[in-house]
Amino acid sequence: MRDISSFAAGQWIAPGAGARNIASAITGEVIAQAGNDALDVQAMLGYARDTGGPALRKMTFHDRARMLKALALHLREQRQTLYELSYDTGATLNDHKIDVDGGIGTMQVYAAKGRREMPDAHVYLDGPPEQLGRTGAFMGRHICTPLQGVAVHINAFNFPVWGMLEKLAPTLLAGVPAIVKPATATCYVTEACVRMMLDSGVLPAGALQLVSGGLGDMLDHLECQDAVAFTGSADTAFKLRTNPKLIKNSVRFASEQDSLNASVLGPDATPDTPEFDLFVKEVQREMTAKAGQKCTAIRRIMVPQSLLDPVIAAISARLARTTIGDPRAETTRMGALVSASQKRDVLEKAALLAGEAERVFGDPDNFTVEGADREKGAFVPPMLFHCADPDSAQRVHDTEAFGPVSTIMAYRDLGHAVALLNKGKGSLVASVITNDGEVAREITLGAAAFHGRLYFNNRRSMAEATGHGAPLPHMVHGGPGRAGGGEELGGVRGVMHYMQRTAIQGSPDILTAIGEQWVPGATELTDKPHPFTRTFSTLMLGETFNSDSREVTLEDIETFAHFTGDTFYAHMDDEAAKANPFFPGRVAHGYLLLSFAAGLFVQPDPGPVLANTGLDNLRFLEPVSAGDSIKVRLTVKHKTPRNDEYGEVRWHVTLTNQKDEAVAEYELLTMNAV
Incomplete structure (x- = not known):
């Protein structure tokens, strides 16, 4: 007989009044007991909101992603213990691997996505800026920030590890503390997994609590910044989602229910x-x-x-x-x-x-x-x-x-x-x-x-x-109707369930300050040395390099055409080009302009720029004819650390002609030494 404890407000609490016996699925013999009706649920909620939440929100998305990776590696080292415990649930070793290895793998995927797809910042930018005024002095943007409450996770018996970790990974990555309530029948496996995570020392205090047994009246004390995620039967989901306090306080409720797949x-x-x-x-x-x-x-x-x-x-x-x-x-x-x-x-x-x-x-x-x-x-x-x-x-x-x-x-x-x-x-x-x-x-x-x-x-x-x-962490898990009408996982989509989307409006400088990403129209810093001579850590958002201009000649166009093999008629046949509604006659290749742009802004000496890794959002806005001139404005838009040696710099690049009209625009990506 094992006592399966709860972890509440920083303390392990043994079973007490209201404890239930748990039997082995193989022999039918009682092997454990769990539950304690005396848990102070308000203290648990306060511990999560006042201690766990602030600690998590001080961390950036990348900090929390690294935390998830460390947890996953720690659990991986101890998974054999979880395998052994899981046999009494009736599951085979292959079943354990689905549960334990699947849960650890889900954490690793969220750790990787947090580093690759989310900023090393406290605000997640949801889409590009929107110009709300005629001149661009008044802008808008959607952002997402962590809920300032607690996520209550109510899980089913069939996956005591994966069922917890697939909810916990996006919750912690969002910056929200969690109270986990596993099904009592298999909570002894979940309890062992929670002990491992807490013993790792990776989680800040208050980030994770465990209820082994019933929740009591915890749902009655949830508020608008809290969230509930449930997995189980449709009947139980209905009882939970119709809790008057959840309805009154507009508490987020996500349900993944049984379904006739x-x-x-x-x-x-x-x-x-x-x-x-x-x-x-x-x-x-x-x-x-x-x-x-x-x-x-x-x-x-x-x-x-x-x-x-x-x-x-x-x-x-x-x-x-x-x-x-x-x-x-x-x-x-x-x-x-x-x-x-x-x-x-x-x-x-x-x-x-x-x-x-x-x-x-x-x-x-x-x-x-x-x-x-x-x-x-x-x-x-x-x-x-x-x-x-x-x-x-x-x-x-x-x-x-x-x-x-x-x-x-x-x-x-x-x-x-x-x-x-x-x-x-x-x-x-x-x-x-x-x-x-x-x-x-x-x-x-x-x-x-x-x-x-x-x-x-x-x-x-x-x-x-x-x-x-x-279900894979990259793809949405959930479904309409009988399946609950909710979603889990789905990559960064799963993180958004624990964040608030807010529309912010203001000047480009205000949006830049909030989002830690330079917005076109915001202040440009032009008094710095050439940005390609500056390390990742010293570069500042808004640093801008303005190049000299260069004339594009007919000889340039023809040389580029023959050298590359791109002899498309718009570059080589003036009459055919004029018949095209987009061109005034023969025009320069778009990729010729990009090549010239690189020549205009590059600093050729060895320095902190290690590699050009690509470009995004390329648009050719106006044609450039022979005799036109182009120049480049290169601005530091965003910085993302990658490791201790280098980070990714995203540059906003604009090509303009002799009339100061934008002819091309794109984002350049480079890896720069720290």
């Missing part, structure tokens, strides 16, 4: 194709991984009418090779459900499905369990049902047996397949196995609005594809 076999994927075998493997894997206890598992299987019997036979054959038993055994391919109560729920839901569909594989009263007692553990076999009339069925499209249970049904044509997909009324993911782009397009147009993610796979992508049921 589906997989469609394209009409082109006949038994002699790689797609047919791929489909069968995907279905079998999604039914048995984590014993089917995945919010993204395939619950409904849709195949062409002509392929119904071959698909049933092929899936059944693969399921028959799935060894069920003690998850510690190397030969076990599917372990137990998380608890006896979960087993009862799955069997009850399977019985409901049996009212509309015939069970064609898997008998819960007659199956073999290796290395464990079938009656004492929470074991069930994979069960495949066939629904002969999916159009009239109701339970098949609204009842989720949260275990290794799925229902197959036939469709007449793609329109019918789309209609069946959408009868689930919102899912986290639907997959389509097809090698036909038109099939993929038709299903996308008809079904995308009902699904948070569409996963397509075929012979071209199968070697790299991550699987129907694998």
Whole structure:
């Protein structure tokens, strides 16, 4: 018997009044207890808001990204401990890797995205500046700053590590402290992971707290700067989101709920194709991984009418090779459900499905369990049902047996397949196995609005594809309708859920000061030495170099054309160029102008500029004819540290002609020594 503690207001608090017993999914024996009705939830909220939040907000996005990376590396070193603890949840080693390694990998992705895609600053710039006045003296811009409250994360039992870390990574990167409440059935794994993170010394005080057991009345004390992220059943989500205090205070509420995810076999994927075998493997894997206890598992299987019997036979054959038993055994391919109560729920839901569909594989009263007692553990076999009339069925499209249970049904044509997909009324993911782009397009147009993610796979992508049921940190995880109507992950999108978007308005100098990025029209510093002679650390926003002018001659244009091979008529044929509505006659190549611009602003001697790494947002604004002159204005727009040796400088570059008209504009990227 282990006591699973909570971490509240800086202290570990053992179970107390209201503690619940936790049983092993394998043996049914009580192994732990968790819960304490005496937790001071207001003290926890105050600790997060007054201690954790200010400490996190003092850090830049890059500081917090480095913090996430350090946490991920620390957890990676200790993951074996988490594996061992996880066996009592009924999960196999491969299941642990999905949970533990997947969670650590998600943290690493957010650490990398924080450094690459977010500024080393305290304000995130959401889009370019907008000119609000005639002359550009009055500008606007959208920015995002961290919420000044706390994020309460309520997680499901099936992923005690990934479920926590996939919410925690974007929350901490945003600069918001979190209170994590895992499901009690598997909270002993989450508690061990939280202890590891706190013991690492990486997190500032108040950044992370843990509730092992019930939340009490914590939600009643949340305010407008707080947020709730929930994963679990639709019924529980409804109870939480309708909390009067959450509604009254406009507390952000994101929900990722159970859903009737589906997989469609394209009409082109006949038994002699790689797609047919791929489909069968995907279905079998999604039914048995984590014993089917995945919010993204395939619950409904849709195949062409002509392929119904071959698909049933092929899936059944693969399921028959799935060894069920003690998850510690190397030969076990599917372990137990998380608890006896979960087993009862799955069997009850399977019985409901049996009212509309015939069970064609898997008998819960007659199956073999290796290395464990079938009656004492929470074991069930994979069960495949066939629904002969999916159009009239109701339970098949609204009842989720949260275990290794799925229902197959036939469709007449793609329109019918789309209609069946959408009868689930919102899912986290639907997959389509097809090698036909038109099939993929038709299903996308008809079904995308009902699904948070569409996963397509075929012979071209199968070697790299991550699987129907694998939410990735780069892509949005969530879905409409029954799936909860929310989003998680999705790269930086996930960070935005814990930030406030604000429109700021003012002069270019004001916008530059707030966003730490130079805005055109703001003050230019022209009294400094050539900027290419200055190190990354000494360069200042707004430092500007104005070049001499250079005449563009006809000889220049022709030399460039013959040297590069770009003899496009607008540069070589005056009559044809004049017939073009964009040109007055022969004009200089745009890339010739860029080359001349480099020659005008470059400082050739060895110095702090290490490399030109590209340019962004190039626009050619006016044509340049032979005899025109150009000059360059080069301004330090933004600086992003990359490591201890160099950082990235983003320069705003404007080319103007002899009339001071802008002829080209772009952003130049260089790496400069610190």
